[in-house]
Amino acid sequence: MIDKSVKEACEMIKKSNNTLVLTGAGISTESGIPDFRSPNTGLWEKIDPMEALSTSILLNRPEKFYKKGFKMLLSMSDAKPNKAHIALANMEEMGIIKAVITQNIDNLHQKAGSKYVLEVHGNTRTGSCMMCGKKVDLKILEQKNQNGEIPPKCNSCNGILRPDVVMFGDQLPEDFNTAWNIVNKCELLIVVGSSLTIAPVSYLPQMAPRVIIINLGETSFDRYADVVIKGKAGKVLTKILDELRKEV
Ligand code: NAD
Numbered sequence: 001m002i003d004k005s006v007k008e009a010c011e012m013i014k015k016s017n018n019t020l021v022l023t024g025a026g027i028s029t030e031s032g033i034p035d036f037r038s039p040n041t042g043l044w045e046k047i048d049p050m051e052a053l054s055t056s057i058l059l060n061r062p063e064k065f066y067k068k069g070f071k072m073l074l075s076m077s078d079a080k081p082n083k084a085h086i087a088l089a090n091m092e093e094m095g096i097i098k099a100v101i102t103q104n105i106d107n108l109h110q111k112a113g114s115k116y117v118l119e120v121h122g123n124t125r126t127g128s129c130m131m132c133g134k135k136v137d138l139k140i141l142e143q144k145n146q147n148g149e150i151p152p153k154c155n156s157c158n159g160i161l162r163p164d165v166v167m168f169g170d171q172l173p174e175d176f177n178t179a180w181n182i183v184n185k186c187e188l189l190i191v192v193g194s195s196l197t198i199a200p201v202s203y204l205p206q207m208a209p210r211v212i213i214i215n216l217g218e219t220s221f222d223r224y225a226d227v228v229i230k231g232k233a234g235k236v237l238t239k240i241l242d243e244l245r246k247e248v
Contacts, residue, residue, distance in 0.1 A: 005229045006236065009190075009212045010243045012227065013096060016188035021088055022179075022204055023102045023109070026193025026215060027233045030082040033075075033106055037195050038217065047072070055169040058162060062151040073124050073163055074142060076105070081112035083234035084192065087241045089113035096244060098186075101179040103194060103201055105165050118175040118182075120201055122165040127152075131159025138163060172200070183207050193233050196220045 013019055025035035036049060051057060052069035081089075089112040091097045099116040100109050105124045109117045127141045128134060134156055141161050144152035152161040166172060183189060189208035196202040196219040205211045211225040214236045222228050229236050 003229070003239075005227055006239050006243065008227045009214075009229060010240055012188060012210060012212060013190075013240070013244065014247065016210070018186045019097045019188040019190065020183060020186045020208075021091075021097050021100045021190045021192060022183075022194065022201070023088075023100060023104060023192045024194025024196075025104060026195075026217075027084050028076075028079065028082070028104055028106050028108055029193070030084065030232065030234045031079045031106075031108055033079050035193070037197070050168045053165070053167045055167050058151070058167065059160070066145050066150050069167075070141075070145065070163070073105070073138075073165060076107075076124055079106055079108060081108045084232075084237045085109055085112035085114070087234075087237035088192075090241055091244070092116065094244070097190070099182060101175075101183070101204070103198065118179045120166075120172060120176040120179050122163075122173060124163065124165060126164045127161050128164055129154035129157060129159040129161055132157040135164075136161060176200070179204065180207075188212065190214065191219070191221070191225075192237070194219065 029035050047068060052072060058065045085108045088100055092114055099118060100114050101118045101120060102109055103121045105122055107123065107125060124138055126135050127138050132154060134154055141152045141163060154161055183204045184207050186208055188210045189205055190212045191205060192214045195217065202220060205221045212227045213219055213222060213225045214229045214233055216230065216232060
């Protein structure tokens with residue numbers, strides 16, 4: 001027996017020839033990475049991410065950035081994908097979804113096997129020089145930080161190295177423009193684990209003709225969505241995948 005809303009979502013997915021997924025921090029809480037806004041567990045309750053992860057702190061108070069914000073970024077590196085990431089990777093392989101657009105920087109979609117992933121808030125694999133643009137492994141920044149080189153400097157031009165993560169005050173990377181263009185042409189967008197509060201990503205659902213939301217808490221788009229499923233991403237996406245597999 002499956003829930004009515006899961007059934008409705010499956011019907012919508014079956015009818016669509018161009019389905020995309022937009023994910024947020026909530027999809028990774030079951031992998032042990034706290035999101036921003038969940039009551040009691042969200043990072044917002046412990047630190048102010050707007051301060052810990054801001055370009056102004058990175059440039060003006062690098063010691064503070066490397067003590068708090070950078071540690072938070074590194075803490076994601078050992079996490080493993082959960083059932084939700086794996087279900088989405090399977091759905092891509094089966095041709096059910098075309099791409100995952102993620103606000104996350106934890107690399108878990110790629111670890112689960114998703115091939116087409118747009119990282120609209122950057123990633124925690126690399127850093128780059130703010131002067132010459134040279135890319136380096138984020139581990140280089142970690143090593144330099146451990147050796148007391150704060151801020152870490154580029155070996156080629158001595159410019160400041162920074163993580164390739166979008167921080168408060170930064171522009172979004174090219175992946176966001178690509179996401180904007182593909183959402184414009186999609187038939188269905190499935191939003192998973194995002195409160196949809198951070199602009200401009202929060203505008204993407206407005207451009208999709210049909211929207212399914214899978215989220216534990218409320219989102220800013222619930223009242224406009226076609227189907228809203230309140231539940232844990234791992235459980236709901238596994239149910240949806242099981243249902244869709246019956247049809248194949
Ligand atoms: P958010 O914290 O604003 O919202 C997360 C939402 O997910 C909440 O509404 C919550 O109810 C829901 N949720 C929590 N656990 C869930 C689960 N198991 N199943 C389904 N829903 C669940 O996150 P956001 O909208 O992504 O915005 C926060 C910003 O911070 C984004 O840029 C995000 O990428 C970044 N961030 C990323 C990570 C990460 O990479 N894992 C972690 C924290 C924050």
